[in-house]
Amino acid sequence: MNPHANMIIMSSLILGPMITITSNHWIMAWVGLEINMLAIIPLIAKQHHPRAIEASIKYFLTQAAASSLLLFSIINNVWNTGQFDITQSTNTMSSTMMTAALTMKLGLAPFHYWLPETLQGTTTMMTLILTTWQKLAPLTLLMMINQSLNTSLLVTLSLLSMMIGGWGGLNQTQLRKIMAFSSIAHLGWMTMILTLSTKLTLLTFYTYITLTTTMLLTIKLLETNKMSTAMTSWTKSPMLNAMMMLNLMSLAGLPPLTGFMPKWLILQELTKNHMTIIATTSAILSLLSLFFYIRIAYYSTITLPPNMTNYSQQWRHKNQQKPYLPLMIITSSMLTPIMPTFMMIM
Amino acid sequence: MLKIIIPTIMLIPTTTMCKPTQLWYTTLIHSMLISLLSLQLFYPSLQPIMNFSNHNMAADQTSTPLIILSCWLTPLMILASQNHLSTEPLSRKRTFIITTIILQMLLIMTFSTTDLMMFFVLFEATLIPTLMMITRWGNQMERLNAGTYFLFYTLMGSLPLLVALLSLYSNTNSLSILTMQLSPTMLKNTWTNSMWLLAALTAFMIKMPLYGLHLWLPKAHVEAPIAGSMILAAILLKLGGYGIIRIMSTTNFLSKTPYYPFMILALWGIIMTSLICLRQTDLKSLIAYSSVSHMGLVTAATLTQTEWAYTGAITLMIAHGLTSSLLFCLANTNYERIHSRTLLLTQNMQLLLPLMGTWWLLASLTNMALPPTINLMGELTIITSLFNWSNTTIIITGLGTLITAIYTLHMFSSTQWGELPQHIKIMAPSHTREHLIMTLHILPMTLLMMKPELIWGPLYC
Numbered sequence: 138m139n140p141h142a143n144m145i146i147m148s149s150l151i152l153g154p155m156i157t158i159t160s161n162h163w164i165m166a167w168v169g170l171e172i173n174m175l176a177i178i179p180l181i182a183k184q185h186h187p188r189a190i191e192a193s194i195k196y197f198l199t200q201a202a203a204s205s206l207l208l209f210s211i212i213n214n215v216w217n218t219g220q221f222d223i224t225q226s227t228n229t230m231s232s233t234m235m236t237a238a239l240t241m242k243l244g245l246a247p248f249h250y251w252l253p254e255t256l257q258g259t260t261t262m263m264t265l266i267l268t269t270w271q272k273l274a275p276l277t278l279l280m281m282i283n284q285s286l287n288t289s290l291l292v293t294l295s296l297l298s299m300m301i302g303g304w305g306g307l308n309q310t311q312l313r314k315i316m317a318f319s320s321i322a323h324l325g326w327m328t329m330i331l332t333l334s335t336k337l338t339l340l341t342f343y344t345y346i347t348l349t350t351t352m353l354l355t356i357k358l359l360e361t362n363k364m365s366t367a368m369t370s371w372t373k374s375p376m377l378n379a380m381m382m383l384n385l386m387s388l389a390g391l392p393p394l395t396g397f398m399p400k401w402l403i404l405q406e407l408t409k410n411h412m413t414i415i416a417t418t419s420a421i422l423s424l425l426s427l428f429f430y431i432r433i434a435y436y437s438t439i440t441l442p443p444n445m446t447n448y449s450q451q452w453r454h455k456n457q458q459k460p461y462l463p464l465m466i467i468t469s470s471m472l473t474p475i476m477p478t479f480m481m482i483m
Numbered sequence: 484m485l486k487i488i489i490p491t492i493m494l495i496p497t498t499t500m501c502k503p504t505q506l507w508y509t510t511l512i513h514s515m516l517i518s519l520l521s522l523q524l525f526y527p528s529l530q531p532i533m534n535f536s537n538h539n540m541a542a543d544q545t546s547t548p549l550i551i552l553s554c555w556l557t558p559l560m561i562l563a564s565q566n567h568l569s570t571e572p573l574s575r576k577r578t579f580i581i582t583t584i585i586l587q588m589l590l591i592m593t594f595s596t597t598d599l600m601m602f603f604v605l606f607e608a609t610l611i612p613t614l615m616m617i618t619r620w621g622n623q624m625e626r627l628n629a630g631t632y633f634l635f636y637t638l639m640g641s642l643p644l645l646v647a648l649l650s651l652y653s654n655t656n657s658l659s660i661l662t663m664q665l666s667p668t669m670l671k672n673t674w675t676n677s678m679w680l681l682a683a684l685t686a687f688m689i690k691m692p693l694y695g696l697h698l699w700l701p702k703a704h705v706e707a708p709i710a711g712s713m714i715l716a717a718i719l720l721k722l723g724g725y726g727i728i729r730i731m732s733t734t735n736f737l738s739k740t741p742y743y744p745f746m747i748l749a750l751w752g753i754i755m756t757s758l759i760c761l762r763q764t765d766l767k768s769l770i771a772y773s774s775v776s777h778m779g780l781v782t783a784a785t786l787t788q789t790e791w792a793y794t795g796a797i798t799l800m801i802a803h804g805l806t807s808s809l810l811f812c813l814a815n816t817n818y819e820r821i822h823s824r825t826l827l828l829t830q831n832m833q834l835l836l837p838l839m840g841t842w843w844l845l846a847s848l849t850n851m852a853l854p855p856t857i858n859l860m861g862e863l864t865i866i867t868s869l870f871n872w873s874n875t876t877i878i879i880t881g882l883g884t885l886i887t888a889i890y891t892l893h894m895f896s897s898t899q900w901g902e903l904p905q906h907i908k909i910m911a912p913s914h915t916r917e918h919l920i921m922t923l924h925i926l927p928m929t930l931l932m933m934k935p936e937l938i939w940g941p942l943y944c
Contacts, residue, residue: 379578382615391638392607401645408649416649417682420642424635431634435627439618473604 138183149176150266154274163211163221167204170242170274174200177271181259192258196267199251203241210234223281232285235278236294242275244317245324246298253305253317261357264313268320268353269346276327276342280335288332292415296422298325303425310364312356315429316349319388322426323349329419330403333410340479341399344472348388348396351469354462355381367437377462382438383470389427395472398479484536484595487521487554491588498580503573510580511561514587518554525551525937533661539597541661545728545793546594548801548938553590553718555927556808557583560710562920563812566819567620567708579620583710586612590718594725599648599658602729603641606690606722610637613719616711617703626706629699636699640689643682650679651734663733677741683730688745690723691778694752704771705824709815712767716774716811717804724778724800727785728793742786749782750869750879757886761893766817766824769894770810773850776887777803780880784865790941792868797940799861802928806849806858809924813843816917817898820910826894830901836913840899842921847895849928851888857931857938 138146153173160166174197182193214231215221226232237248244252256264279286302322309315323345330337355377356362359370371378387394392401400423407416494513501509524547527534533541542550560583568576586609593605610633618630652658689696700720704712756776763769781799784792816839817829833840852858862884869876931938 375574383611386611391611392604394611397604397607404646405649405652408646409653413646413650417643417646420646421639424638424642427634427638428631431631435618435630439615439627439630 138179142179146176146179149173150180150270154270154277157274158277161223163214163223163226166223166274166278167208167211170204170207173271173274174204177266180266181255181263183263184260186258188258192255195251195258196255199241199248203238203248206234206241207238210238223278224284226282227285229285229287232282233287233290235282236286236290239275239279240294240328243272243279243324244321245294245328246301246321247294249298249301249321252321253309253314256313256317257311261313261353261362264316265350265353265357268316268349272320272324272342276338279328279331280338283331283335286332291328291331292412295325295327295329296415296419298322298328299419299422300425303422303428306426306429309429312362312364312367312433315433316353316356319426319430320345320349322423326400326403326419329415330406334406337399337402337406341403344395344399347465347472348384348469351384351462351465352381352388354459354465355384358459358462361437364433364436367433368440370437371441374458377466379438380466380470382434384466385430385434387470389430390423391427393473394470395468398473398476402476484540484542484591487517487524487550488588488591490517490520491584491591494584495581498577498584506573506576506580507561507565510584511558514554514558514561514584518551518558521551521554533597536595539601540592540595541597542595544940545797546725548797548940549718549721549725550591550594552721552801552804553587553594555923556714556717556804557587559808559812559920559923560713562916562923563713563815564708564710565916566914567710567815579616579710582612582615583714586616586714590722593722597660599660599663599729599733600652602726603645603648606686606726607638607641609719609722610634613711613715616714617707620708620711621706622708623706625702629702629706632699633703636689636692636696637686640696641686644686647679647682660729660733680741683734684727684745687723687726687730688782690726691720691782692723692775693745693782694748694755694775694779697752697756697775700775701768701771704774704811705765705767709811712811712815713808716770716807720774720778721800721804724781724785724796727782728796731785731788732793746783746786749779749786750876752776753779753783753883754879754886757883757890760890761886764826766814766826766829766894766898767811768824769826769890770807770814773810773887773890774803774807776883777807780862780865780883783869783876787868787872789868789871791864791871794940795861795864795868797861798857798935798938799865801931801938802849802857802861805924805928806846809842809846809921810850812917812920812924813839813846816913821907826897828904828906829898831899831903833899834903835907835910838918839913839921842918842925843895843899845925846921847891851891852884855932857928857935860935 149172153169153176156169156172157166160169178193178197181196182190210231213234214226214228217228217231218225226235241248256267298321302318302325305321306315306318309318327338327341330341358377359373361367361370383394387396390396390400404416404420494510497513498510524534524542533543535541561580564579568579589605589609589612593602593609596602596605614630614634617633618626648658655663657663692700703715707715753776756772756779760769760772760776763772777799781796784796814824817832818824821829823829849856849858852862866877866880869880
């Protein structure tokens with residue numbers, strides 16, 4: 138890509154969510170979302186592969202539909218309340234429509250169909266951007282309007298996302314698709330607690346970003362795109378491969394790894410609000426995700442395949458060791474003991 | 484407590500850095516020293532108080548024997564795995580030893596924590612190293628299935644426990660074992676509280692395992708490497724019993740009716756699993772089912788919630804921990820020579836390994852609870868307390884003891900006597916290392932016969 142174009146695209150990609158996050162006015166927030174969307178379309182389609190083009194079209198259509206729905210609900214809200222303040226979106230109908238629009242942007246069930254398809258069509262780095270940075274702006278908007286959101290609607294949506302994230306991932310062999318379903322399940326946890334405690338949503342989001350980034354960077358470094366290549370990934374970097382298992386367990390939320398921390402706090406908040414049945418259900422639904430994470434771990438770390446590699450000389454490639462990866466792995470697996478510190482600063 | 488935990492943590496750098504030729508005996512001697520150091524925990528636990536080591540950790544008569552047992556098992560695991568790992572490259576040997584050390588560290592903390600939430604987190608944390616041990620170092624391909632069973636059975640039970648603990652916390656604002664004992668939360672006999680109790684107990688019942696929820700255990704035992712089998716039989720099952728005792732003694736539950744289904748399953752399970760043992764063809768599976776049968780007694784005892792029952796439960800847990808670990812080691816010596824777990828293919832072993840025959844005899848005798856072993860002490864106390872709870876249980880427990888004796892004799896006679904199988908052409912003689920493992924199992928059992936009050940738990944003050 139032309140460096141000038143690349144610079145413009147990358148800076149708008151960063152600028153878009155920044156505008157959304159800092160704005161107090163609905164139109165500015167919407168403008169930020171649009172800038173961001175327009176910037177990422179060429180990035181998804183950069184490969185000039187039919188599948189990448191298809192992914193970018195899918196992404197564009199869903200995001201544009203969500204944006205127009207959001208704009209419509211903004212105008213509806215303005216018509217009823219007479220102001221553009223994001224935190225004052227008190228109209229019930231428009232806040233429900235906003236929920237639909239923003240969850241569509243996030244890729245929450247039942248508006249999740251675009252996410253696995255788009256992620257499978259692009260590169261691992263674009264997957265990383267789509268699953269982390271692109272969630273930032275819609276999630277912030279949801280957190281800003283959380284006063285006027287409907288709790289039972291959100292809880293239903295998030296339970297549905299956990300189920301679909303778990304069950305959808307069981308059927309996949311492509312790692313990026315699995316990460317997409319894992320993203321859906323995690324977003325379910327974030328929206329579950331949204332109306333009760335936005336701090337916990339943020340904490341879950343940060344943890345999710347850390348874990349997903351580590352996982353996707355590992356996938357990128359080991360060049361494993363599917364289960365069959367995961368089997369021979371130990372030849373490239375045995376230590377990283379072993380640590381990948383810990384990271385997967387952390388994504389699944391097994392205590393005492395980092396991934397358990399937000400789940401623990403969310404369950405505590407839910408039981409404090411007498412939502413015990415929902416807490417138990419969501420805890421048990423996380424076992425569905427655990428199953429496919431552990432399957433990746435079985436393929437990549439636990440078993441050694443009878444054939445050494447898919448093609449010869451795989452271990453002769455000198456892979457570039459990333460200095461930030463050990464730090465990220467430690468963060469993504471051993472953060473639970475310092476949870477009290479998090480509680481204090483948040 | 485820190486003087487056990489910090490050396491245990493420092494064993495990890497020792498393992499990664501020590502010379503390849505010295506790897507096994509350095510870790511062995513180091514962990515053995517730690518287990519000797521842990522013995523001094525016995526001294527304060529002879530007084531009826533909690534022995535606080537810091538704000539969050541304490542040991543009392545219930546937990547001290549289990550802490551010491553988990554310290555004792557680590558050198559034995561390292562010793563037992565040497566042949567199994569002899570073909571592995573050095574880095575994997577180191578990783579294996581580190582896994583056992585992390586497991587020991589987690590177990591010590593699990594047994595010594597004073598907070599139920601912390602107990603839960605550490606209880607779950609032991610899953611990951613155990614899962615790695617079973618699935619990474621097992622022998623057959625079915626180990627992956629066994630690992631999945633192990634993980635999902637345990638988690639399915641313990642996630643409701645997490646929610647139960649959290650809801651208790653939102654009511655009482657504390658989950659400390661000590662404060663809850665001082666101000667017991669009287670749970671009224673309501674539907675909600677019965678559900679709470681069910682959620683809190685099921686996790687431990689699966690871990691024990693209770694008959695009906697036990698299917699993961701034989702799979703895990705059969706597929707696990709020797710160290711995995713040892714730790715699973717000796718300590719991890721006891722986490723369930725320990726958890727029940729802790730939950731029971733901290734929350735006073737008014738009604739006894741919610742226990743009845745568990746009680747029925749536990750008592751019925753004693754008979755059923757003993758009968759299953761009689762028709763096993765797989766040696767390791769037989770020992771695993773024998774564990775389920777013995778743990779049924781412990782479950783039944785802990786549910787009656789009397790002092791005698793707790794004493795019997797702790798005594799039997801320690802006794803069975805050492806015995807079943809010993810039996811798995813013996814099964815492994817056969818497995819390493821014959822490469823089969825099938826009972827029919829390992830007949831008349833006393834002709835080939837005569838001294839091993841002696842160990843088999845001693846192990847079988849302790850497993851069938853012959854006087855004066857501590858196994859008998861535990862079983863007798865449990866049977867007495869169950870008889871006190873209801874007279875008719877003597878039929879089941881008596882029958883259970885009888886069938887236990889029968890299947891143990893069956894196991895002993897079919898491995899040690901009979902026709903020597905034709906396929907055994909060449910047989911490695913037994914190793915001094917193997918005899919050392921057996922001795923280190925028998926020795927504490929013999930010594931505890933002479934001073935059993937160390938493992939009598941709350942009864943002995």
